Amino acid sequence: MQAVHFGAGNIGRGFIGNLLYQSGFHTSFVDVNSEVVDLINEKQQYHVVLADEGQETLTIKNVSAINSQTDPDKVIAAIADADIVTAAVGPTILPFIAGLVADGLKKRLELGGQALNVIACENMIGGSTLLKEKVYEKLTDAEKNAFDQNFGFPDAAVDRIVPNQSNEDKLMVMVEPFYEWAVDQSKIVGEKPPVEGITFVDDLTPYIERKLFTVNTGHAITAYFGYASGIQTIDEAMKNAAIKDLVEGALNETGAVLVKKHGFKSEEHQKYINKILNRFTNTYISDEVTRVGRSPIRKLGPNDRLVAPAKQYLELIGKEPAYLAKGIAAALNFDFKEDKEAVELQQTLQAKGLETAIRTYTALDPESSFGSLIIREYQALQK
Numbered sequence: 001m002q003a004v005h006f007g008a009g010n011i012g013r014g015f016i017g018n019l020l021y022q023s024g025f026h027t028s029f030v031d032v033n034s035e036v037v038d039l040i041n042e043k044q045q046y047h048v049v050l051a052d053e054g055q056e057t058l059t060i061k062n063v064s065a066i067n068s069q070t071d072p073d074k075v076i077a078a079i080a081d082a083d084i085v086t087a088a089v090g091p092t093i094l095p096f097i098a099g100l101v102a103d104g105l106k107k108r109l110e111l112g113g114q115a116l117n118v119i120a121c122e123n124m125i126g127g128s129t130l131l132k133e134k135v136y137e138k139l140t141d142a143e144k145n146a147f148d149q150n151f152g153f154p155d156a157a158v159d160r161i162v163p164n165q166s167n168e169d170k171l172m173v174m175v176e177p178f179y180e181w182a183v184d185q186s187k188i189v190g191e192k193p194p195v196e197g198i199t200f201v202d203d204l205t206p207y208i209e210r211k212l213f214t215v216n217t218g219h220a221i222t223a224y225f226g227y228a229s230g231i232q233t234i235d236e237a238m239k240n241a242a243i244k245d246l247v248e249g250a251l252n253e254t255g256a257v258l259v260k261k262h263g264f265k266s267e268e269h270q271k272y273i274n275k276i277l278n279r280f281t282n283t284y285i286s287d288e289v290t291r292v293g294r295s296p297i298r299k300l301g302p303n304d305r306l307v308a309p310a311k312q313y314l315e316l317i318g319k320e321p322a323y324l325a326k327g328i329a330a331a332l333n334f335d336f337k338e339d340k341e342a343v344e345l346q347q348t349l350q351a352k353g354l355e356t357a358i359r360t361y362t363a364l365d366p367e368s369s370f371g372s373l374i375i376r377e378y379q380a381l382q383k
């Protein structure tokens with residue numbers, strides 16, 4: 001079986017590639033990083049190390065890689081011949097891979113290929129749906145009809161903490177042992193891809209919202225307050241009692257939304273939160289707050305981990321989410337100079353002011369009561 005996976009980065013190699021190999025696939029990684037592409041082709045394998053006491057090393061074989069900038073035709077041919085296509089490139093990169101995905105799928109139709117599913121494994125609601133929209137922008141109406149019959153773009157929720165790597169072995173990836181990969185089976189076309197470790201679900205919304213509004217909300221708040229306190233890593237930030245309280249406060253707020261909206265049992269959800277907080281304290285991985293806080297403009301987006309649960313808290317619980325307001329303020333305050341979005345955010349704040357930044361990035365009304373709370377929390381952080 002053949003898999004094509006866009007993005008041979010941390011989650012691509014450390015999670016998706018790992019499960020695809022264990023399920024019997026040959027994986028062709030597609031990436032723009034020529035160093036990683038060349039190394040994969042040279043070694044034809046890499047190691048995944050499970051970050052716990054045992055430090056088990058898995059050897060991932062049956063891998064090759066294609067540089068999509070220099071060899072787009074090879075990517076098209078690989079998609080035409082694949083049994084599954086996956087991606088983990090980052091939400092903002094999905095539009096840039098859409099052209100090749102479209103061309104590969106057109107080629108597949110020309111060659112009379114079987115049904116195929118394309119799964120974007122990004123931290124966002126509706127990742128595969130977004131990729132599908134971008135792919136469909138490149139099609140005629142007749143092609144859209146043919147794609148509807150033959151290709152599925154099921155959304156997914158993926159969970160495994162894979163920090164940035166600084167190993168001498170450039171392909172090796174240190175990952176936490178835990179993982180979860182849920183896929184919306186209602187949007188599968190043809191057979192379900194036989195990947196061990198995927199949980200197929202009828203309704204993905206509870207899964208993606210629980211993951212994004214717990215793991216990623218908690219992670220982001222830990223990162224932004226950790227960064228503001230001069231702390232380097234997530235596990236170190238979790239040792240700070242004040243930061244831990246802020247994270248727990250925010251997860252109580254998102255938890256209230258999730259329990260009310262999706263009917264999770266409160267005690268079960270509390271166990272889920274506790275498990276996640278425990279994962280953040282894993283000392284066998286060193287996860288920088290600047291990785292977890294990366295791309296603050298994306299993270300401040302109206303459908304992302306901070307603002308989306310805050311809006312739902314206002315609607316469903318009928319109160320202002322005090323801790324999420326602090327988290328949004330801390331995200332606005334993230335001024336890491338090596339992060340392009342952080343630089344843009346700080347430039348906007350400087351040039352146009354806080355109210356415009358809130359309106360532009362969060363789509364919240366800065367003059368609303370909740371907007372004013374964010375402004376007060378932001379001003380408190382400047383003192």
Ligand SMILES: NC(=O)c1ccc[n+]([C@@H]2O[C@H](COP(=O)([O-])OP(=O)(O)OC[C@H]3O[C@@H](n4cnc5c(N)ncnc54)[C@H](O)[C@@H]3O)[C@@H](O)[C@H]2O)c1
Pocket residue numbers: 006007008009010011012030031032033036068088089090091093096097121122123158159160161162163
């Ligand atoms: N790292 C994690 O803990 C984790 C966990 C779950 C989900 N995710 C999600 O997975 C996605 C990737 O995250 P990551 O941590 O692996 O990031 P990463 O930066 O390590 O990997 C992204 C990879 O995509 C490649 N890339 C960039 N542009 C490309 C293009 N046009 N075509 C092909 N490849 C391209 C990069 O070179 C890089 O190798 C993100 O959406 C992230 O939110 C990450």
Ligand SMILES: O=P(O)(O)OC[C@@H](O)[C@@H](O)[C@H](O)[C@H](O)CO
Pocket residue numbers: 123158159160161162215216219220291292293294295
């Ligand atoms: O990947 P991002 O930038 O959306 O979020 C950073 C981290 O919170 C994220 O990568 C987590 O490590 C991951 O989502 C765990 O499953």
